[in-house]
Amino acid sequence: xxxxxxxxxxxxxxxxxxxxxxxxxxxxxxxxxxxxxxxxxxxxxxxxxxxxxxxxxxxxxxxxxxxxxxxxxxxxxxxxxxxxxxxxxxxxxxxxxxxxxxxxxxxxxxxxxxxxxxxxxxxxxxxxxxxxxxxxxxxxxxxxxxxxxxxxxxxxxxxxxxxxxxxxxxxxxxxxxxxxxxxxxxxxxxxxxxxxxxxxxxxxxxxxxxxxxxxxxxxxxxxxxxxxxxxxxxxxxxxxxxxxxxxxxxxxxxxxxxxxxxxxxxxxxxxxxxxxxxxxxxxxxxxxxxxxxxxxxxxxxxxxxxxxxxxxxxxxxxxxxxxxxxxxxxxxxxxxxxxxxxxxxxxxxxxxxxxxxxxxxxxxxxxxxxxxxxxxxxxxxxxxxxxxxxxxxxxxxxx
Amino acid sequence: xxxxxxxxxxxxxxxxxxxxxxxxxxxxxxxxxxxxxxxxxxxxxxxxxxxxxxxxxxxxxxxxxxxxxxxxxxxxxxxxxxxxxxxxxxxxxxxxxxxxxxxxxxxxxxxxxxxxxxxxxxxxxxxxxxxxxxxxxxxxxxxxxxxxxxxxxxxxxxxxxxxxxxxxxxxxxxxxxxxxxxxxxxxxxxxxxxxxxxxxxxxxxxxxxxxxxxxxxxxxxxxxxxxxxxxxxxxxxxxxxxxxxxxxxxxxxxxxxxxxxxxxxxxxxxxxxxxxxxxxxxxxxxxxxxxxxxxxxxxxxxxxxxxxxxxxxx
Numbered sequence: 001x002x003x004x005x006x007x008x009x010x011x012x013x014x015x016x017x018x019x020x021x022x023x024x025x026x027x028x029x030x031x032x033x034x035x036x037x038x039x040x041x042x043x044x045x046x047x048x049x050x051x052x053x054x055x056x057x058x059x060x061x062x063x064x065x066x067x068x069x070x071x072x073x074x075x076x077x078x079x080x081x082x083x084x085x086x087x088x089x090x091x092x093x094x095x096x097x098x099x100x101x102x103x104x105x106x107x108x109x110x111x112x113x114x115x116x117x118x119x120x121x122x123x124x125x126x127x128x129x130x131x132x133x134x135x136x137x138x139x140x141x142x143x144x145x146x147x148x149x150x151x152x153x154x155x156x157x158x159x160x161x162x163x164x165x166x167x168x169x170x171x172x173x174x175x176x177x178x179x180x181x182x183x184x185x186x187x188x189x190x191x192x193x194x195x196x197x198x199x200x201x202x203x204x205x206x207x208x209x210x211x212x213x214x215x216x217x218x219x220x221x222x223x224x225x226x227x228x229x230x231x232x233x234x235x236x237x238x239x240x241x242x243x244x245x246x247x248x249x250x251x252x253x254x255x256x257x258x259x260x261x262x263x264x265x266x267x268x269x270x271x272x273x274x275x276x277x278x279x280x281x282x283x284x285x286x287x288x289x290x291x292x293x294x295x296x297x298x299x300x301x302x303x304x305x306x307x308x309x310x311x312x313x314x315x316x317x318x319x320x321x322x323x324x325x326x327x328x329x330x331x332x333x334x335x336x337x338x339x340x341x342x343x344x345x346x347x348x349x350x351x352x353x354x355x356x357x358x359x360x361x362x363x364x365x366x367x368x369x370x371x372x373x374x375x376x377x378x379x380x381x382x383x384x385x386x387x388x389x390x391x392x393x394x395x396x397x398x399x
Numbered sequence: 400x401x402x403x404x405x406x407x408x409x410x411x412x413x414x415x416x417x418x419x420x421x422x423x424x425x426x427x428x429x430x431x432x433x434x435x436x437x438x439x440x441x442x443x444x445x446x447x448x449x450x451x452x453x454x455x456x457x458x459x460x461x462x463x464x465x466x467x468x469x470x471x472x473x474x475x476x477x478x479x480x481x482x483x484x485x486x487x488x489x490x491x492x493x494x495x496x497x498x499x500x501x502x503x504x505x506x507x508x509x510x511x512x513x514x515x516x517x518x519x520x521x522x523x524x525x526x527x528x529x530x531x532x533x534x535x536x537x538x539x540x541x542x543x544x545x546x547x548x549x550x551x552x553x554x555x556x557x558x559x560x561x562x563x564x565x566x567x568x569x570x571x572x573x574x575x576x577x578x579x580x581x582x583x584x585x586x587x588x589x590x591x592x593x594x595x596x597x598x599x600x601x602x603x604x605x606x607x608x609x610x611x612x613x614x615x616x617x618x619x620x621x622x623x624x625x626x627x628x629x630x631x632x633x634x635x636x637x638x639x640x641x642x643x644x645x646x647x648x649x650x651x652x653x654x655x656x657x658x659x660x661x662x663x664x665x666x667x668x669x670x671x672x673x674x675x676x677x678x679x680x681x682x683x684x685x686x687x688x689x690x691x692x693x694x695x696x697x698x699x700x701x702x703x704x705x706x707x708x709x710x711x712x713x
């Protein structure tokens with residue numbers, strides 16, 4: 001039970017520290033209010049930003065009504081200010097894109113209407129030049145929203161295939177088109193039809209929460225390192241407290257503080273700013289716990305390696321900002337390339353933010369379980385390395 | 400019966416040998432003083448005894464328990480009073496004591512009773528609810544000691560427990576330690592204050608440069624310098640020609656009994672009255688202006704100076 005009392009002691013010290021309390025609880029709520037409102041306005045401005053009109057090539061192999069609605073009603077009429085629709089045969093469309101006469105094109109498959117109506121999977125092929133910019137994203141989003149809005153239980157798949165004009169081997173004109181597009185160059189992913197868009201205020205509520213939780217961990221670990229610099233740590237080690245108990249107590253104390261902070265922030269943003277954290281409350285709890293475990297594990301690992309509070313103050317501050325920037329707390333994740341998003345998932349905050357956004361978009365608890373497991377796994381790994389480090393560090397100690 | 404047995408203890412950090420084969424033992428109920436200047440290896444020795452880190456070689460046994468192999472088992476028998484105040488400043492004295500008691504697995508009535516007893520011993524019952532950061536240095540030191548005796552250890556190791564405190568608190572601490580020892584607790588006491596060690600400890604070990612250079616009772620240690628008194632000449636200014644002065648004095652004294660530090664000349668001699676007149680004449684002839692002469696009976700300070708050639712506080 002020694003680890004439990006160590007955790008309680010840490011909690012007591014933090015709760016009594018008015019400055020820490022203000023930093024941990026009031027500051028996040030205040031900043032979320034300020035930043036949420038500020039970023040909300042920016043997002044509104046973004047919606048008013050005019051996008052240069054561009055041409056979209058369409059090869060419609062489907063003769064059903066849904067493909068006609070998509071091309072004529074959605075792209076041609078609904079987005080007439082942004083998109084100029086040009087219809088081509090499939091081969092001609094490919095050639096146009098290959099020659100950079102068009103940046104973006106879509107091939108609507110023959111079974112498009114039938115598949116959507118029957119609830120089975122279908123795919124619209126998106127052809128782009130290697131660097132299509134925002135145009136491909138707009139077209140992709142429109143098709144996804146169209147598929148979702150039909151309100152059928154369908155998973156709409158899409159295939160993105162950039163056409164490299166300089167590489168003739170990418171598209172072999174002599175082969176049938178169906179063969180060449182069987183090899184996806186980039187990716188194929190499915191989007192749930194129930195997916196809800198995440199608002200800017202929601203995004204920044206999650207992003208700021210994750211960032212402030214990281215800051216709490218840094219503050220907790222700073223206290224841990226400060227304790228290690230003083231004789232109080234030596235005295236602890238001469239009691240019945242083992243290294244495992246010490247680490248468990250520190251971890252537990254930090255987790256209790258972080259979870260209390262997360263609870264206040266989530267509840268506060270919900271009550272004060274009406275932020276929708278998704279419909280899966282258990283998913284939210286589970287992910288918060290997993291994130292806190294992961295972040296605290298990383299903190300404890302850092303605490304076991306760094307001996308000087310001054311060094312950690314610099315490293316902690318620098319690390320938090322880098323992690324926050326990479327994790328999407330400063331710049332929205334939507335602007336990041338896919339490979340950065342993948343790398344970001346290795347960061348506790350990056351993974352947490354992406355999972356929070358998934359929950360806000362309507363993901364179920366089952367859908368976030370891999371992220372939860374990953375987060376917990378990383379936390380365990382950090383703790384194990386920290387424990388080994390502490391035990392080995394004893395041998396190198398100096399009086 | 401040995402409470403503590405240290406055998407050929409060595410500790411190296413890279414190429415630096417901090418402790419070089421220290422051996423001694425402490426009997427149950429004994430009070431043992433460990434002296435040594437800063438950097439002598441005293442704290443490293445204590446840290447190995449308390450199991451904070453293992454020695455490079457050698458052995459430490461507390462009541463036949465191998466500290467290296469069964470660290471936690473041995474630590475149950477030890478209470479340690481660190482040199483720094485190892486307390487949580489924003490918690491009250493009672494909260495601190497309860498926390499440290501819990502770290503020794505005390506709980507319930509046993510914990511409450513122990514905390515009350517300790518508060519009584521350290522004389523802080525009335526200030527029990529006050530936060531430690533509102534205490535004076537002396538009161539903090541008393542709580543620091545209290546945290547080490549909650550679990551009634553058989554061996555209490557105190558590392559400079561009276562540094563920087565007022566005389567009243569110092570006396571209180573010394574009396575507390577004396578009382579604990581009288582009640583049967585074995586004490587290992589380190590201090591820069593010779594008079595404290597003389598007052599509290601029956602046996603004394605002196606560590607310098609990682610080696611135990613002397614070990615025995617105060618009387619035995621005095622005998623190592625031939626029970627010599629210390630004659631201290633304070634000069635007007637730093638001696639300008641120390642070699643000449645030393646050479647002059649060697650006509651009357653052995654070179655090992657002559658110590659010249661800054662503006663002080665220290666001579667060890669069994670009968671100062673016998674040589675004092677001649678000594679003053681020699682010093683004056685050498686051109687040295689003396690402002691005062693003190694004769695100090697042999698004590699730990701003089702033993703230490705005699706053995707190491709430097710003051711304990713250097």
